[in-house]
Amino acid sequence: xxxxxIIERLQSAFGETLGVWHxxxxxxxxxxxxxSFFQVSDPARLLELAFFLRDEPALAFDSLLLLSSVDHGxxxxxxxxxxxxxxxxxxxxxxxxxxxAQARVPSVTSVWSHANWQEREAWDMMGIRFEGHPDxxxxxxxxxxxxxxxxKYFKEPDFYHGMKVPN
Amino acid sequence: MELxxxxxxKTGEGNVIVTSLDTLFNWSRLSSLWQxxxxxxxxxxxxxxxxxxxxxxxxxxxxxxxxxxxxDVIIISGTVTLKMASRVKMLYEQMADPKYVISMGNCSNCxxxxxxxxxxxxxxxxxxxxxxxxxxxxxxxxxxxxxxxMKLQEKVRAQxxxxxxxx
Amino acid sequence: MPExxxxxxxxxxxxxxSAPVHLPDRVEPKRxxxxxxxxxxxxxxxxxxxxxxxxxxxxxxxxxDVIPHIGYLHRCFEKHAENLTYPQVLxxxxxxxxxxxxxxxxxxxxxxxxxLYIEVPEKxxxxxxxxxxxxxxxxxxxxxxxxGMDSGAFTxxxxxxxxxxxxxxxxxxxxxxxxxxxxxxxxxxSHDLHPxxxxxxxxxxxxxxxxxxxxxxxxxxxHIFVERTAGxxxxxxxxxxxxxxxxxxxxxxxxxxxxxxDDPYSIYDRFEWEVAIGSSDRGEPGDSFNxxxxxMQEWEQSLNIIEQILEQFPRQDATDVQSAIPKRLKxxxxxxxxxxxxxxGELGYxxxxxxxxxxxxxxxxxxxxxxxxxxxxxSRGYLVADLIVILGxxxxxLGEVDR
Numbered sequence: 001x002x003x004x005x006i007i008e009r010l011q012s013a014f015g016e017t018l019g020v021w022h023x024x025x026x027x028x029x030x031x032x033x034x035x036s037f038f039q040v041s042d043p044a045r046l047l048e049l050a051f052f053l054r055d056e057p058a059l060a061f062d063s064l065l066l067l068s069s070v071d072h073g074x075x076x077x078x079x080x081x082x083x084x085x086x087x088x089x090x091x092x093x094x095x096x097x098x099x100x101a102q103a104r105v106p107s108v109t110s111v112w113s114h115a116n117w118q119e120r121e122a123w124d125m126m127g128i129r130f131e132g133h134p135d136x137x138x139x140x141x142x143x144x145x146x147x148x149x150x151x152k153y154f155k156e157p158d159f160y161h162g163m164k165v166p167n
Numbered sequence: 168m169e170l171x172x173x174x175x176x177k178t179g180e181g182n183v184i185v186t187s188l189d190t191l192f193n194w195s196r197l198s199s200l201w202q203x204x205x206x207x208x209x210x211x212x213x214x215x216x217x218x219x220x221x222x223x224x225x226x227x228x229x230x231x232x233x234x235x236x237x238x239d240v241i242i243i244s245g246t247v248t249l250k251m252a253s254r255v256k257m258l259y260e261q262m263a264d265p266k267y268v269i270s271m272g273n274c275s276n277c278x279x280x281x282x283x284x285x286x287x288x289x290x291x292x293x294x295x296x297x298x299x300x301x302x303x304x305x306x307x308x309x310x311x312x313x314x315x316x317m318k319l320q321e322k323v324r325a326q327x328x329x330x331x332x333x334x
Numbered sequence: 335m336p337e338x339x340x341x342x343x344x345x346x347x348x349x350x351x352s353a354p355v356h357l358p359d360r361v362e363p364k365r366x367x368x369x370x371x372x373x374x375x376x377x378x379x380x381x382x383x384x385x386x387x388x389x390x391x392x393x394x395x396x397x398x399d400v401i402p403h404i405g406y407l408h409r410c411f412e413k414h415a416e417n418l419t420y421p422q423v424l425x426x427x428x429x430x431x432x433x434x435x436x437x438x439x440x441x442x443x444x445x446x447x448x449x450l451y452i453e454v455p456e457k458x459x460x461x462x463x464x465x466x467x468x469x470x471x472x473x474x475x476x477x478x479x480x481x482g483m484d485s486g487a488f489t490x491x492x493x494x495x496x497x498x499x500x501x502x503x504x505x506x507x508x509x510x511x512x513x514x515x516x517x518x519x520x521x522x523x524s525h526d527l528h529p530x531x532x533x534x535x536x537x538x539x540x541x542x543x544x545x546x547x548x549x550x551x552x553x554x555x556x557h558i559f560v561e562r563t564a565g566x567x568x569x570x571x572x573x574x575x576x577x578x579x580x581x582x583x584x585x586x587x588x589x590x591x592x593x594x595x596d597d598p599y600s601i602y603d604r605f606e607w608e609v610a611i612g613s614s615d616r617g618e619p620g621d622s623f624n625x626x627x628x629x630m631q632e633w634e635q636s637l638n639i640i641e642q643i644l645e646q647f648p649r650q651d652a653t654d655v656q657s658a659i660p661k662r663l664k665x666x667x668x669x670x671x672x673x674x675x676x677x678x679g680e681l682g683y684x685x686x687x688x689x690x691x692x693x694x695x696x697x698x699x700x701x702x703x704x705x706x707x708x709x710x711x712x713s714r715g716y717l718v719a720d721l722i723v724i725l726g727x728x729x730x731x732l733g734e735v736d737r
Contacts, residue, residue, distance in 0.1 A: 024668065035668040062575050066671065068684050068697035080684070082671050082699075086575055086591060093671070114578030117707040125412070140405035140736060141287060142250055149286050150412055156286035160249050163294055167282055204380055208407055208733055209432035209514060211384070212476075219495035233380040251385060251406045254377055280425060284417050285410045306514060 003036060006059060006092055010038070013052060018045060019094075037080070037093035043105050046096065047132075050111040053083060053092075060087045064108070067118035069126035073152045077103050077128055098128070107133040125150040189327045196239065196265065197228075197320040203238035204231040205258070207245025210272035210306045214244045217309040227316055235261040240319065242312075243298075246274035246281060247289045259296045267323070269315055270298045273305040280305065368394055373718075377406045381484050381722050384732030386706075388721075395717050400710050404703075407736040415696035420446055420520055420663045423696070428514045430698065431734040433476055436469035436505075437676035438734075439518040444599050445672035445683040446520045449665040454522060454658050457651045459601045461527050462518060464535070464643045465505070466600075467636045471542065472501045473677035474629045474636075477729040481626060482553050484726035485562050490553050497545050500538050504531050521659035535644060539637055546633055554630055563626060564617030567712040567724035571620070577711070578704035581679025582632065583728060586612035586624035593675040605642045607635045622727035629729075632677075664691055671699075678702050678729060698737055702730040 007021045019042075024035040040046060053061040065082040072078065081094040096105055107130035108115045119130040120139040127148035130136065137143065146157050156165055202224075206214055217224045218231060232238045235258050247255055259268065270292050273279035278290030292298065299322060302315035376387040385406035391399040411430055415423045427442045428435040440462055447454065454462075479494030502512045507528040509517040517524050553559050569579065571587045584591055592609045594602040610631035612624030665687040673682035679701025686695040705728050712728075713721045 035670065037669075064578060065673075065680075066682055066684055066697065066699040068695075070686060070695050082682075082684070086589070089596065112578070113573075113576050114704060114707070117703065118578075138405075140408040142405075145249075145287075149410065150416075154286070161253065163249065163252055163289060165249065165286070165289075167278070167290055205378055207385055208409075209429055212432060212513065216495060216499075220492050221496065221499045231380075246407065246409055248406060248408055250408070251377065254406075258378060280429070281409050281414070284414050286413060287408050287410055306512075308512065 003090070003092065006090065007038060009056070009059060010049070010052075013056075014045065014049065018042065018049065037095045040094055040096050043096050043098065047106045047108065047111070049094075050108045054111055060085045061092065062086055064112035064114045064118070065091075067108075067115055067122060069122040069128055069150070071126060071150065071152045072097075075100050077126055079105050079122065079128060081108070103128045104131055105129070106131050109133055124148070127151065193324050193326050196326075197323040199228040199230075200240045200267070200316070200319065200323075201230050201232045201238045203235050203241045203258070203262070204233060205241050205243060205255075207243070207247065207251065208274065210244035210274070213306045213309055214242060214271065214312065217312050222309040222313065224313065224316070227313070227320075229316060235259075236263060238262060239265070240267040240269060242269045242271050243275040243292045244271040246279060247292045247295075248287050249289055250287070252289050252292075252295050255292065256295045265326075267299045267319055268292075268296055269300045269302065269319060271302045271312060271315065272307055273303060276301050276303060370398060377403075381726070383480060383726070383730055384735075386725075386730070386732055386735075388725075390718065390721065392718065397713050397716055397718060397721050400713050400721060402706060402709055404706070404732070404735050407732045409733070409737065411698065411737040412696055415693055417692065419691045420665075420693065423693070424519065425514070425516045428516060429733060430700070430737055431676065431678065431681070431702070431731050432514060433731050434469050434473040434677045435514050436465045436518065437473070437674065438681060439515070440466050440600075441672070441674040441676065441681045442683055443518045443520050444674055445670060445685055446663070446665065448672050449668065449670050449685060449687055450520070450660065450663070452521050452658055452660065455651075455653045455655070456601075457648050457653050458522055458655050458658070460643060460647050461523060461655070463600055463602065464640060464647075465508075465517070467639050467643070468501050468504065468535075470636050470677045471633055472498050474633050477629055477677070478549060478553070478626065478633075481723075481726040481729070482559075484722050485559060487553060487556075487559065490549055493545060493548065493552075497542060500534070500541070504534050504538070507531060507534075519656070519659060520663060522657065523655040526655050532644065532647065532649075535640060539641060539644075542633075542637055546630070546637070550630065554627065560616050560623060562720075563623040563723055563727065564621060566617075566622045566716060566720045567727065568618055569620040569708065569712055573711065574620070574708070577708050579679070579708055580701050580704065581675070581677070582610075582625050582628040583679065583705050583708075585610060586628045587620040588612055593673055593680055597673065599672075599674055604646065605639050607638050607642075610635060622723055625727040625729075629677075662691070664689065673699065676701065678731065678734065679705060698734075700734045700737060702728075702732075702734045703737075706730050706735055 019038050019040040021038050053059055061083040063084045063086055065084050068080045070078040076097050076099050078095055078097045084091045107119055119133055122128050124138040124140050147154055270276050275292040278288055281288040282290055300315050300319045302311055304311050371392045373390045373392055377385040387403040389401040390397055411426050414426050427438050431438045475494040475498045479491035482490035506512050507530055509515050509525050569587050574584050574587045588611055590609050590611050610628045612619040612628055617623040667689045669686040671682055671684045673680050681701055682699030684697040685693055688694040713724050
């Protein structure tokens with residue numbers, strides 16, 4: 001199914017207020033992957049949307065490829081979901097943007113179990129909370145590491161457990 | 168190695184060697200440096216290659232042993248992260264004296280390519296344990312690791328004597 | 335099954351109260367009161383493939399739960415990628431999956447070239463695919479050798495490393511490095527193919543087919559090895575797709591999904607080869623034996639691809655391999671998710687560019703990270719020795735898991 005067809009399905013099921021479709025304006029053959037994403041405006045409906053995308057027979061997005069977090073540098077953080085269907089071979093990208101002070105997003109672990117470790121990493125690196133995650137703890141760094149490193153204005157600690165960290 | 172030899176007896180064969188206890192102990196130590204297999208990252212693959220048939224570390228008497236109690240030398244091969252540093256220290260303390268440390272590769276020498284922006288990388292394993300030999304390279308060739316081992320053997324040979332170890 | 339005792343360290347909420355016990359038929363569970371024990375494997379352990387810590391909850395010898403702890407090799411790749419220019423990121427990409435560095439580089443340069451809308455010369459594509467397939471064989475050799483070592487067989491490890499030295503020699507002649515090459519640059523390559531490499535490749539093909547047969551005889555069809563790996567750690571098809579498995583782990587369940595065929599990149603569509611999937615000849619689809627079997631078959635298929643490359647290679651082509659490299663690498667604003675098939679699975683790069691010479695964000699979809707997250711599911715109810723076999727069959731590289 002073409003990307004526009006998928007978006008029409010979503011909008012007919014959820015209404016026009018669910019989000020905004022940002023299409024890449026490139027004509028090239030890579031346009032399918034280049035920058036087109038669906039900006040979800042209401043995070044509270046994310047879980048409903050995720051179940052719909054997975055269980056709807058015509059869409060069948062059974063595989064979460066990647067869950068990444070982006071810091072835009074202007075005080076907002078985004079969570080980006082790359083989904084794919086192994087049945088129909090189509091892909092879609094969802095994006096949710098939240099201000100840094102309220103960086104909370106529902107967890108999609110119950111939809112795709114791949115999201116378990118991916119969300120733990122997003123919490124670890126970027127400090128985004130995932131509500132409903134069964135095991136919300138840091139995965140790559142220790143629990144007592146100060147700060148979330150991939151934020152743009154992160155500064156590394158001077159000493160960690162008695163070891164000098166900077167150069 | 169130079170051993171003072173007594174004049175031979177009438178049959179023409181010398182069968183008594185006189186040497187100092189230090190020399191004897193040093194010689195036996197350097198000929199059988201058992202290493203603790205402590206591969207952390209990419210340098211571990213080069214260490215495995217050195218132990219394999221092509222370069223063969225075992226002809227120097229170096230056998231990989233899994234336990235710190237049974238080994239003489241620990242080859243820190245790979246990047247030491249802040250999370251791993253306390254475990255490295257613990258393993259070093261568990262080793263029995265006399266023990267030696269070889270720091271293999273740029274990452275354990277000084278932080279390697281991660282020196283500038285690595286917030287979780289320990290810039291040099293000598294911030295937690297004392298190092299005897301530094302082997303540069305990213306990764307060092309197996310020949311470089313063998314040369315490092317030979318330098319350590321020279322150091323062990325000079326141990327306990329009033330010789331200045333200048334090389 | 336005794337009750338799960340409360341642990342004051344992180345309680346894993348996916349823990350089930352009763353796990354199926356997979357003891358061989360001739361062992362009868364004794365009716366004694368037992369308590370559980372928590373055994374810590376790693377981070378320094380001869381059989382974990384790198385610095386991985388496994389917290390294993392045991393009931394006797396039976397694994398009740400295993401909790402992997404990673405992050406001991408977290409080297410801040412993504413932070414480095416935000417502070418360095420696109421070409422400067424390449425050595426760090428090498429060091430992530432250090433066993434299959436060419437494949438990692440191939441994925442990264444494909445992603446950046448798509449962002450920049452560059453097409454590389456045909457000769458460059460052929461060299462890239464040749465080296466990627468050679469790297470696939472080298473990586474599978476390590477995987478097979480260490481998997482044999484985990485199950486107790488030491489000899490295949492030495493034979494595999496011997497063959498790997500030939501491949502590394504070919505790489506060294508071309509770009510000067512044994513592994514961690516920094517060879518595939520954005521828009522081209524760093525050096526042209528050395529004239530000795532193609533004849534060496536032809537000799538290597540013959541020798542490698544013989545080694546493949548030898549490893550099959552020594553290891554794959556060995557009765558002891560089959561007993562140790564067949565039926566161990568069975569991964570269900572739906573669970574695999576939902577859980578993010580990819581590569582040999584996914585294909586061993588019977589799912590015919592290979593990015594080189596299903597989402598082709600470079601010139602893979604010019605070659606004829608088969609996608610290897612798991613079968614029920616020995617064991618069942620999704621078990622450790624089939625993961626090993628898929629790797630053995632992929633080795634053979636890579637040899638077929640290399641043979642076709644040697645036939646089709648444009649030998650008279652004298653294009654400079656650096657001709658398509660742009661003077662200033664400044665991609666337009668945008669983002670891309672681009673993926674390639676590495677020996678471990680689907681390696682994806684999500685690159686966000688804001689028009690600067692440095693990327694704004696690079697996120698790596700690491701196949702070993704996703705495959706490792708399935709380890710607890712696979713090993714509940716098996717014995718501790720089987721846990722090591724399952725871990726070996728997943729084929730992880732901690733540099734990629736931790737980035």
